[in-house]
Amino acid sequence: MTMMNALSRHLVIRGVELLGLLTLAVLGLTLGHSPYALGLLTLLAIYAISLIGLDATVGYLGQVNLAHAGFMGLGGYAAGLMVAHFGVGLLPALCVSIVIGLVLGGLLAVPALRLEGPQFALATLSFGTFAVLCLNELESITNGAQGLTLVRPALLGKGTLDALSFYWLCLALLAFVWLGARRLMEGRWGRAIAALKDSPIATDAMGIGALRHKVLAFAFGSALGAFAGGLYAFNLGFLQPQAFGYELSVTLLLGSVLGGRKTVWGALVGAGLVVLLPNLLSNRSVFLVFAGVGAVLAIGRALLAASRREWSFAILAPALAMVLLLGIALKTPDLESWRKGLFALILFAVVVGLPDGLMGFVSQTLARLVRLPQPPLPPAAALDAVLPVRPARGATVLDVSGLKLYFGGVRAIDGVSLSVAPGEVLGLIGPNGSGKSSLVNVVTGLYVPTEGSVTLDGSRIEAKGLLAASRHGVSRTFQNLQIFGDLSALDNVSVSLRGAYRLMWPLVAAGLGHAEEQAAQSHALALLELVGLTEKARIRARDLTYSDQRFMEIARALASRPTLLVLDEPAAGMSRPDVAKLKTVIARIKARGISIILIEHHLDVVAELTDRVVVLDGGKEIAQGVAEDVRRNPLVIEAYLGSAAHTEAAA
Amino acid sequence: MDFSIFGQMAESGAAMGMAYALIAYGFQLTYAPSKSVNFGQAECVMLSAFIALTLIGTGMNYALAVVLTLLAGSLLGMLVERVAVRLALQQKNEGWILLTIIFGLFGGSVAENVWGRDDRPLPTPIPGDPIAIGSISVTWYEISIVVGALALMVVIELFRRKTLLGKAVEAVAADPEVAGLMGINSNTAIALAYALSGATAAFAGILIAPITTVGPTMAAGLILKAFSVAVVAGLESGFGVIVAGLVLGMLESLTSVYVGSGWREAPGIILLVAILALRPNGLFGKATVRKV
Numbered sequence: 001m002t003m004m005n006a007l008s009r010h011l012v013i014r015g016v017e018l019l020g021l022l023t024l025a026v027l028g029l030t031l032g033h034s035p036y037a038l039g040l041l042t043l044l045a046i047y048a049i050s051l052i053g054l055d056a057t058v059g060y061l062g063q064v065n066l067a068h069a070g071f072m073g074l075g076g077y078a079a080g081l082m083v084a085h086f087g088v089g090l091l092p093a094l095c096v097s098i099v100i101g102l103v104l105g106g107l108l109a110v111p112a113l114r115l116e117g118p119q120f121a122l123a124t125l126s127f128g129t130f131a132v133l134c135l136n137e138l139e140s141i142t143n144g145a146q147g148l149t150l151v152r153p154a155l156l157g158k159g160t161l162d163a164l165s166f167y168w169l170c171l172a173l174l175a176f177v178w179l180g181a182r183r184l185m186e187g188r189w190g191r192a193i194a195a196l197k198d199s200p201i202a203t204d205a206m207g208i209g210a211l212r213h214k215v216l217a218f219a220f221g222s223a224l225g226a227f228a229g230g231l232y233a234f235n236l237g238f239l240q241p242q243a244f245g246y247e248l249s250v251t252l253l254l255g256s257v258l259g260g261r262k263t264v265w266g267a268l269v270g271a272g273l274v275v276l277l278p279n280l281l282s283n284r285s286v287f288l289v290f291a292g293v294g295a296v297l298a299i300g301r302a303l304l305a306a307s308r309r310e311w312s313f314a315i316l317a318p319a320l321a322m323v324l325l326l327g328i329a330l331k332t333p334d335l336e337s338w339r340k341g342l343f344a345l346i347l348f349a350v351v352v353g354l355p356d357g358l359m360g361f362v363s364q365t366l367a368r369l370v371r372l373p374q375p376p377l378p379p380a381a382a383l384d385a386v387l388p389v390r391p392a393r394g395a396t397v398l399d400v401s402g403l404k405l406y407f408g409g410v411r412a413i414d415g416v417s418l419s420v421a422p423g424e425v426l427g428l429i430g431p432n433g434s435g436k437s438s439l440v441n442v443v444t445g446l447y448v449p450t451e452g453s454v455t456l457d458g459s460r461i462e463a464k465g466l467l468a469a470s471r472h473g474v475s476r477t478f479q480n481l482q483i484f485g486d487l488s489a490l491d492n493v494s495v496s497l498r499g500a501y502r503l504m505w506p507l508v509a510a511g512l513g514h515a516e517e518q519a520a521q522s523h524a525l526a527l528l529e530l531v532g533l534t535e536k537a538r539i540r541a542r543d544l545t546y547s548d549q550r551f552m553e554i555a556r557a558l559a560s561r562p563t564l565l566v567l568d569e570p571a572a573g574m575s576r577p578d579v580a581k582l583k584t585v586i587a588r589i590k591a592r593g594i595s596i597i598l599i600e601h602h603l604d605v606v607a608e609l610t611d612r613v614v615v616l617d618g619g620k621e622i623a624q625g626v627a628e629d630v631r632r633n634p635l636v637i638e639a640y641l642g643s644a645a646h647t648e649a650a651a
Numbered sequence: 652m653d654f655s656i657f658g659q660m661a662e663s664g665a666a667m668g669m670a671y672a673l674i675a676y677g678f679q680l681t682y683a684p685s686k687s688v689n690f691g692q693a694e695c696v697m698l699s700a701f702i703a704l705t706l707i708g709t710g711m712n713y714a715l716a717v718v719l720t721l722l723a724g725s726l727l728g729m730l731v732e733r734v735a736v737r738l739a740l741q742q743k744n745e746g747w748i749l750l751t752i753i754f755g756l757f758g759g760s761v762a763e764n765v766w767g768r769d770d771r772p773l774p775t776p777i778p779g780d781p782i783a784i785g786s787i788s789v790t791w792y793e794i795s796i797v798v799g800a801l802a803l804m805v806v807i808e809l810f811r812r813k814t815l816l817g818k819a820v821e822a823v824a825a826d827p828e829v830a831g832l833m834g835i836n837s838n839t840a841i842a843l844a845y846a847l848s849g850a851t852a853a854f855a856g857i858l859i860a861p862i863t864t865v866g867p868t869m870a871a872g873l874i875l876k877a878f879s880v881a882v883v884a885g886l887e888s889g890f891g892v893i894v895a896g897l898v899l900g901m902l903e904s905l906t907s908v909y910v911g912s913g914w915r916e917a918p919g920i921i922l923l924v925a926i927l928a929l930r931p932n933g934l935f936g937k938a939t940v941r942k943v
Contacts, residue, residue: 063745064745064748064749079931106863110928111927111928112925112928114928115927115931117686117745117748117755118682118687118688118745118748118886119882119886120684120929121690121745121748122878122923122927123923123927125875125926126769126875126879126919126920126923126924127920127924129875129914129926130917130920130921133914133916133917133920136913137913137914139894169820250752253749253752254753257749313733313737313738314738314904317734317738333762337763337764338757338760339760339762340756340757340760341756341757341760341764342760343756343763344753344754344756344757344760345757347749347753347756348754350751351746351749351750351753352738352750355742355746379827421793521814552704561938564860568743570816587908621775626663
């Protein structure tokens with residue numbers, strides 16, 4: 001039965017998808033005789049390709065990208081100049097566009113890597129402006145502000161291509177990009193980029209690679225932008241640098257947000273709006289109806305909220321914007337002169353009123369009305385296949401020697417040496433501020449030590465970064481959780497699996513990633529089973545309980561098959577039954593032969609599970625040994641409770 | 652190289668640089684408490700200049716018109732905060748970038764329809780004839796930009812440091828949650844910061860209008876450079892903007908002479924991308940430690 005349901009879900013989603021593309025095809029057949037309508041339809045397909053690219057950064061990476069128009073311009077000029085100067089055909093010219101987008105997009109992503117929010121927006125805005133500036137000023141090549149007139153060449157060389165054939169080409173390319181992008185973005189790529197959005201630190205610590213995926217997302221998106229730019233050049237047959245400036249970037253950005261993020265459908269709907277809105281203004285009565293309907297809907301929603309006493313600016317503002325829109329539309333004789341202002345009001349209403357975009361709204365509403373069952377999960381793999389028991393080899397896994405870490409004048413770690421044997425559980429305790437978290441942050445590669453060495457399995461890993469530490473076999477959980485909140489528990493684990501995804505991206509885009517995905521899911525399920533989260537595999541990580549998020553982080557940390565696992569206060573905030581469960585989980589992990597460093601304040605957990613305990617205070621080791629001995633050590637008692645002398649002096 | 656041309660261009664660039672610094676200072680004001688800046692600031696500069704033009708056009712006393720324009724700028728800033736920033740900050744997302752861009756779009760459209768698309772001169776009592784200092788001629792407009800920008804920055808800085816209200820904004824900048832626990836309304840503090848930022852935009856509009864004239868796109872090019880200045884100096888670093896502004900203004904002016912007038916935007920952009928790549932916290936900003 002579930003099999004049937006899953007199949008029907010698949011058919012419904014793909015069917016609707018096909019319907020969308022077919023509609024465009026039918027429109028092309030019926031409107032093909034009108035050059036104006038055909039031009040608009042072609043533009044729609046081109047913008048849709050561009051917006052699918054933009055969604056990689058805006059939707060998946062969650063950053064405001066204002067360079068996209070610049071990439072369209074560069075791609076357009078690259079293709080145009082190839083045709084104008086070298087007489088190549090349409091397809092080779094478009095390939096050049098893609099390469100330009102990939103290379104420049106990848107290059108821009110490197111400096112933009114460390115940037116978030118406004119800085120990222122500014123960096124991309126600058127790039128976009130600079131691209132237009134160069135196109136304008138390099139007159140000898142681009143003909144500058146006067147523009148470049150182009151003839152649309154045949155696919156591979158001599159001759160020209162008529163408008164209708166060009167439309168079919170654009171539509172076919174859109175279908176191609178659509179399918180490929182959906183497969184990539186629903187697969188590990190998209191999950192890795194979404195993970196990066198939620199926690200770059202955990203993305204590196206799990207060995208996924210933040211830099212790689214940020215560059216990938218940006219290069220992929222920019223390549224599609226440049227590709228769309230190439231098509232754009234031959235749709236109009238005329239290129240001008242100004243066309244690719246700030247206004248187009250903003251228009252594309254808003255198209256992406258209007259349509260909806262993280263969905264290929266959103267790109268199509270957004271493209272439709274971007275193409276059709278300017279035409280809406282040319283017909284006054286149509287626009288008035290549009291504005292009227294919009295105002296009624298927005299006011300209706302506000303009144304509904306008011307009747308439930310849910311007043312908020314977010315509910316009221318769209319209604320105000322739509323009323324203002326209607327007011328301006330009724331009053332002004334010339335809608336065109338208010339073009340930007342009317343757009344701004346519509347955009348404002350949508351951005352505030354429907355934060356997930358039109359498609360987000362539609363799909364949420366549909367999901368409420370029609371429940372399509374999820375496809376079934378594969379059976380969990382055997383744990384031995386995912387985490388083979390590690391034989392105890394060699395004397396030590398981890399060697400830390402003479403470690404110092406200073407922040408300005410603060411000595412967070414002041415000369416600590418310790419080692420961890422294969423399969424050993426080392427407890428790391430000490431009062432708050434004693435340097436425990438700093439120590440594991442150095443071991444896992446987050447901090448660069450001021451002095452000293454960290455050796456893992458014979459390789460020096462200090463100062464090489466989170467990703468390198470992960471590659472050498474360190475994995476960790478976080479005291480302050482670093483979950484990938486938008487992903488399900490299962491995806492949190494599967495995206496972190498080492499070596500599970502080996503297929504080249506073109507093959508994934510071609511739809512060959514299914515077997516690999518099934519195998520990865522069954523491996524991830526085995527790890528979720530280990531921590532007792534099998535039943536909650538499908539739940540979005542941010543909706544899990546706090547304890548379950550901690551357990552999920554443990555499963556995720558195991559996905560990279562570590563030799564050394566660092567658990568940073570795993571029991572913090574857990575209820576008593578959950579702590580008991582945690583103990584069994586840690587014991588099971590130990591049984592796989594994985595060495596563990598356990599930072600913990602629950603001393604019963606420490607006493608029960610650790611082979612040895614190291615006590616830190618003030619950045620120095622003050623005691624070590626088995627838990628029982630350490631507990632009775634006067635230095636340790638003093639560090640936790642203060643010495644008798646201190647207490648008396650204070651009294 | 653002819654030194655007098657060099658000096659002349661450096662001087663006029665420096666004057667423009669102070670205008671960038673003033674707007675960049677406005678960005679810093681809002682970035683500190685809210686981690687957001689107004690991407691529609693160009694339109695605030697422009698709308699304020701139009702308001703000044705209208706007020707002076709009624710025959711109003713120049714000084715009074717300036718004061719009223721500053722007030723109008725503050726109100727605009729507060730409007731931006733209310734309709735575009737507060738909501739997005741509540742949702743803890745980057746939506747404010749979009750919403751302030753949309754606000755700018757709307758502001759531009761309003762100006763085009765209310766005041767028209769033409770560029771118009773702003774009547775000003777500041778004399779137009781230049782004075783010569785050595786081989787360099789300096790206009791009173793340029794002097795007014797430098798003096799005015801510095802004066803407003805000093806006044807706002809005194810307000811921030813010496814008054815209780817100013818310290819409340821600083822407290823929100825340091826830690827909004829703790830400030831909230833201490834009874835400071837962070838929304839009000841952010842609104843105040845936006846009002847101050849709006850005032851800097853308005854004053855910048857009045858100061859540059861005699862040189863650029865008043866029109867719907869008068870500040871469009873200015874804003875990216877002000878962003879560059881703010882980022883190069885560091886979005887949280889106070890008076891670094893003056894140094895960055897002067898350097899960028901001069902570089903730009905010299906580029907337009909020695910490389911080509913079309914390339915005058917280039918130094919700001921290159922500087923901005925380079926600084927973002929190398930020192931994301933700016934030349935004068937402090938690096939922060941990542942904590943997990």
